[in-house]
Amino acid sequence: xxxxxxxMGGSGRMGRMLCSxxxxxxxxxxxxxxxxPGHDWVGQDLGAAMGGAPxxxxxxxxxxxxxxxxxxxxxxxxxxxxVAMARLCADHGTxxxxxxxxLTGDDIDAIDACADRTAIVRAGNMSLGVNLLTQxxxxxxxxxxxxxxxxxxxxxxxxxxxxxxxxxLMLGEAAAAGRGVTLDAVAxxxxxxxxxxxxxxxxxxxxIRGGDxxxxxxxxxxxxxxxxxxxxxxSDRSVFARGALKxxxxxxxxxxGAYDMLDVLGLx
Ligand SMILES: NC(=O)C1=CN([C@@H]2O[C@H](COP(=O)(O)OP(=O)(O)OC[C@H]3O[C@@H](n4cnc5c(N)ncnc54)[C@H](OP(=O)(O)O)[C@@H]3O)[C@@H](O)[C@H]2O)C=CC1
Ligand SMILES: O=C(O)C1=N[C@H](C(=O)O)C[C@H](O)C1
Numbered sequence: 696x697x698x699x700x701x702x703m704g705g706s707g708r709m710g711r712m713l714c715s716x717x718x719x720x721x722x723x724x725x726x727x728x729x730x731x732p733g734h735d736w737v738g739q740d741l742g743a744a745m746g747g748a749p750x751x752x753x754x755x756x757x758x759x760x761x762x763x764x765x766x767x768x769x770x771x772x773x774x775x776x777x778v779a780m781a782r783l784c785a786d787h788g789t790x791x792x793x794x795x796x797x798l799t800g801d802d803i804d805a806i807d808a809c810a811d812r813t814a815i816v817r818a819g820n821m822s823l824g825v826n827l828l829t830q831x832x833x834x835x836x837x838x839x840x841x842x843x844x845x846x847x848x849x850x851x852x853x854x855x856x857x858x859x860x861x862x863x864l865m866l867g868e869a870a871a872a873g874r875g876v877t878l879d880a881v882a883x884x885x886x887x888x889x890x891x892x893x894x895x896x897x898x899x900x901x902x903i904r905g906g907d908x909x910x911x912x913x914x915x916x917x918x919x920x921x922x923x924x925x926x927x928x929x930s931d932r933s934v935f936a937r938g939a940l941k942x943x944x945x946x947x948x949x950x951x952g953a954y955d956m957l958d959v960l961g962l963x
Contacts, residue, residue, distance in 0.1 A: 697722035698947050700940075701761055701768045703729045703780060705754060706736055706744070708854075709771035709794065712936040714741065718750075723940060725752045727761040731776065762787040766947035769939050774798050778805045785809035790946035792939050793817040796861030810953035814946040818956040819861020821938030825912070826956045828927050829869040832914050835923065836873025841896040843916040843923075845870050850903035850911040858902035859884060862927075866914050867898050 700717060704710040705728030717723045730736050734756065742750030755761060762768070762783065767790035770777050777795040782805075784791040793806065796819050806815060820826070836845065847870075849863040859867070864878070871878040874896070883897040893899070910929040915922055929935070942959045957963045 699726045703770045704772040732756040767943035781806045781809040785812035790814045797857030814949040816942040816954045822934040833869040833873040836870040846899040846915045848913045859900040
């Protein structure tokens with residue numbers, strides 16, 4: 696049986712990927728899947744809801760009823776659902792793995808306030824590749840001065856609702872850290888109109904949306920006469936899901952705290 700998991704939003708793009716990987720795992724099992732009240736999967740068996748054979752895994756809108764037997768909750772949903780679940784997980788001492796993006800500063804503060812009662816792993820991208828890339832970006836940014844303009848370009852599928860992506864913001868944070876500044880002080884998000892010349896030392900963000908792009912990110916360091924581009928391209932959502940499952944196993948039973956994927960991957 697091993698680690699018992701609840702997957703929030705099991706009918707979503709990430710939810711389906713997570714459920715299928717857990718089903719094929721020897722050391723993880725699904726305690727339940729949650730959906731928002733009123734969702735047509737609520738009250739059904741997960742297997743039947745997916746159009747297959749019964750699996751014995753319930754779909755519920757009452758997470759509190761399943762948390763006592765759950766080691767970790769995996770959450771790729773919406774900011775409002777994630778903040779509510781952080782509070783519930785803290786009440787039960789259940790580990791919470793958060794992949795949801797589009798969180799405001801207030802949302803992040805609310806989540807962090809729960810980390811003194813349970814282990815929370817949060818990352819805008821759970822893939823090994825992107826987490827390694829943040830370290831490369833920080834190093835390159837630290838090695839180059841502001842003659843190298845930093846621009847971050849991301850592309851995602853047409854259904855994505857937030858911009859810049861969580862990954863772009865992670866990469867921007869890494870570049871800002873390399874430069875010894877805060878991202879808030881230098882971010883230039885989505886130029887439009889008569890913008891004036893580029894500000895020296897700013898970090899630009901640009902978002903492309905279309906089709907079924909899973910997630911591409913370029914970090915460009917552009918100077919007079921040369922440019923360096925560091926690129927990550929995801930071609931399968933399983934890279935995010937595998938990272939989240941690793942985080943759930945790592946966080947289950949761990950002391951309370953706010954962690955990220957660099958902690959999980961041992962890259963700090
Ligand atoms: N950190 C990372 O590595 C990654 C992060 N993401 C992020 O994860 C999030 C989800 O992405 P994606 O799977 O593509 O989105 P989807 O819209 O496909 O899935 C979200 C799911 O959450 C459900 N949901 C909404 N509210 C609740 C609630 N209160 N309780 C339970 N379930 C709820 C939705 O249900 P309904 O259908 O009713 O709306 C839906 O099934 C986004 O913020 C995305 O940016 C995505 C990939 C990787
Ligand atoms: O919404 C998505 O799909 C993705 N969201 C994350 C983000 O905002 O960076 C991670 C990945 O790029 C896919």
